[in-house]
Amino acid sequence: MIQQKQNNCNKELLERYSRQIASSVFNLNGQEALSNTKIAIVGQGALGTSTSELLVRAGIKKLILIDNDKIELSNLQRQCLFEEKDINKNKVITAKHKLNKINSNVKIKTYNLKLSQDNINHINELKNVDLILDCTDNFEIRFIINNFCKINKIPWIFSSAINIEGMIIFIHPEGPCLKCIFPDKVQNQFCSSEGILNTTTRIISSLQINLALNYILTKTYKTELIKVNSWNMKIDKYKVNKNKKCKLCQNNS
Ligand SMILES: [Zn+2]
Numbered sequence: 001m002i003q004q005k006q007n008n009c010n011k012e013l014l015e016r017y018s019r020q021i022a023s024s025v026f027n028l029n030g031q032e033a034l035s036n037t038k039i040a041i042v043g044q045g046a047l048g049t050s051t052s053e054l055l056v057r058a059g060i061k062k063l064i065l066i067d068n069d070k071i072e073l074s075n076l077q078r079q080c081l082f083e084e085k086d087i088n089k090n091k092v093i094t095a096k097h098k099l100n101k102i103n104s105n106v107k108i109k110t111y112n113l114k115l116s117q118d119n120i121n122h123i124n125e126l127k128n129v130d131l132i133l134d135c136t137d138n139f140e141i142r143f144i145i146n147n148f149c150k151i152n153k154i155p156w157i158f159s160s161a162i163n164i165e166g167m168i169i170f171i172h173p174e175g176p177c178l179k180c181i182f183p184d185k186v187q188n189q190f191c192s193s194e195g196i197l198n199t200t201t202r203i204i205s206s207l208q209i210n211l212a213l214n215y216i217l218t219k220t221y222k223t224e225l226i227k228v229n230s231w232n233m234k235i236d237k238y239k240v241n242k243n244k245k246c247k248l249c250q251n252n253s
Contacts, residue, residue, distance in 0.1 A: 037130045048095075056099045060106055066115055146179060162194045181225065203228060
């Protein structure tokens with residue numbers, strides 16, 4: 001009886017993921033690797049909702065969602081898990097509900113909080129994830145993630161999107177960190193003043209997931225800054241190296 005149930009379950013999963021299993025870069029090994037992967041996503045805005053949707057559809061084992069915002073009318077233009085009836089609702093709770101409707105096999109844990117230096121070490125699960133995805137619009141939080149990941153030896157992916165441009169960087173604990181790349185204080189830019197096309201966030205989110213899948217499937221990565229102009233359809237890549245003056249890398253090598 002149990003064997004029969006397991007066979008039915010496997011059959012359903014093989015059917016659900018059949019199109020990506022058929023992909024030469026993904027195949028059954030990729031599906032197995034993804035089904036054993038835990039990822040934390042910081043931010044459930046345009047990047048975060050798109051990224052969590054893609055990972056849930058692809059068959060990730062577990063997602064941890066962190067955000068303390070509520071859904072606003074101006075979010076609906078690009079934040080793909082939310083609709084009109086969700087306005088004023090909590091983002092992570094609403095996202096979890098939608099994501100589990102898409103794929104009920106995925107475990108989703110939510111934290112309704114703004115990540116900070118004070119609380120990051122109290123989220124025990126964060127130390128056990130395979131990857132952290134930055135989907136925020138805030139360099140202070142990114143530098144907190146950067147410190148945490150360097151000390152706890154967790155790879156993470158920086159992503160940003162504003163107007164028609166975006167950036168992505170895969171940051172491995174052995175390689176250059178965000179402080180190596182941006183040693184000085186960085187001014188935040190916000191969609192409320194600079195604007196944002198929903199195509200920009202979808203492209204950046206998709207590329208972020210491709211980087212994540214590449215790492216999960218092959219355990220390889222490139223230390224490069226990827227800059228995207230979504231309007232002109234231009235992608236530039238810049239090799240990044242450790243900054244000899246970076247104290248975080250010096251103290252954690
Ligand atoms: Zn560094």
